[in-house]
Amino acid sequence: MARIDVIMPQMGESIAEGTLSKWLKNVGDEVKRDEPMFEISTDKVDAEIPAPNAGVLAEILVQQGETVPVNTVVARLETDAAAAAAAPPAPKAPAAPAPVAAQPAATPAPAAVPPAAPAPAPSRPAPSPVAAGNGPETAEERLRRKSTPLVRKIAAEHGIDIGTVAGSGIAGRVTKNDLLGFMESGAPAAAPVAAPAVSRAPAPAAASQGPAAEAWAGDRVEPWSRIRKLTAEHMIMSRRVSAHVNTLFEIDYTRVSQIRAKRKKDYSERGVNLTYLAFIAKAIADNLRKHPGLNAAVSADATIFRRDINLGIAVALDWGLIVPVIRHADELSLLGMARAIGDLGERARTKKLSPDDVQRGTFTITNPGVFGSLAGLAIINQPQVAILGVGTIEKRPAVVTLPDGTDAIAARLKGHLTMSFDHRVVDGADADRFLADVKRMLEAFPEDAG
Secondary structure, three states, X not given: OEEEEEEOOOOOOOOOEEEEEEEOOOOOOEEOOOOEXXXXXXXXXXXXXXXXXXXXXXXXXXXXXXXXXXXXXXXXXXXXXXXXXXXOOOOOOOOOOOOOXXXXXXXXXXXXXOOOOOOOOOOOOOOOXXXXXXXXXXXXXXXHHHOOHHHHHHHHHOOXXXXXXXXXXXXXXXXXXXXXXXHHOOOOOOOOOOOOOOOOOOOOHHHHOOOOOOOOOOOOOOOOOHHHHHHHHHHXXXXXXXXXXXXXXXXXXXXXXXXXXXXXXXXXXXXXXXXXXXXXXXXXXXXXXXXXXXXXXXXXXXEEEOOOOOEEEOEEEOOEEEOOEEOOHHHOOHHHHHHHHHHXXXXXXXXXXXXXXXXXXXXXXXXXXXXXXXXXXOOOOOOEOEEEEEOOOEEEEEEEXXXXXXXXXXXXXXXXXXXXXEOOOOOHHHHHHHHHHHHHHHHOOOHHHO
């Protein structure tokens, strides 16, 4: 018999830790190779993690609800020695972090290690994350990776703990603008100290600002899940960072309804549900190429115009909100768009999304109309510059012009599209021109778009 380590996987290049949200197996249970063993939650995705090998779950080292760094051994499988030799080796705590496209993965100190004995000489030169490959990344190294020397210098001069500042840069990096915005918000500065407190894990400070409510007798208190905490932090940061402006257009979906009725049966026979959202997503993707300012991101004091058009589709789950991404959405037909939306939604609800499925979005669509909302003013999904809200689609009275030129009141299928955009880089005229083009396409949807 042999024992195989089961580790906390790295679910994305910028992920440093994960929360083991649920064990699907108990000690003593038999496990098949690739059978789901436990569920994890990270700041990118909730997912089921499969067993690396067949065997018996011999030991559980990380309990439900615990947050640990990636590559932490969470359990051990007892398995046949020959099968273990044939199986791919389970990665252990890395001697050197695996290379990634943009930035090495962070591995902060395990949460179980008490902070009572801080590392001496905090002023020593901190090695880069890739150079310090003999153990977990220290908080000091993480701080250096998450900020530039200029940002650290400004923070030190004003007595600000960078760990309390939400970063809008790549992988949460704190930029100069983030720091200046934090100072302008009137947030209290930390008292200057001789040495930085390197043992404290980053806390979602932005989500916890404000008075704490008191629970009364008979109330039910439900602690936030990890995805709820991260959503709260991200939304508050987005409101603080972006200059939100909203615009609203009314859309006549009569033409879309006619095409949908004509094609729905054919699509259904192919296993695809043709929804109104598929038409809207197709119109958005086709028009973003003509309006690159909406398919962009902000980096400090520069605008990044994205080459790829990757649509994020917000999915409401019982345990929170997640935004899987349709890559190269402008290359899809209506059928392909409908299939992609259905596939991502189903995998989000069953926790089958991969880290790649929720990254590199360039524009987001949220659909509160499915619950009956007339219109919603959404918060921008950073670091994007715009998000579209889809209102409920229903029959409404409208003035129509008859063939003889006279006007009449008729029932038309209508709904509202709202868009929140970042006025730092998108002017109102540009936003409205974009939505006007989307409106024209939806109201005269081309027959050959499928």
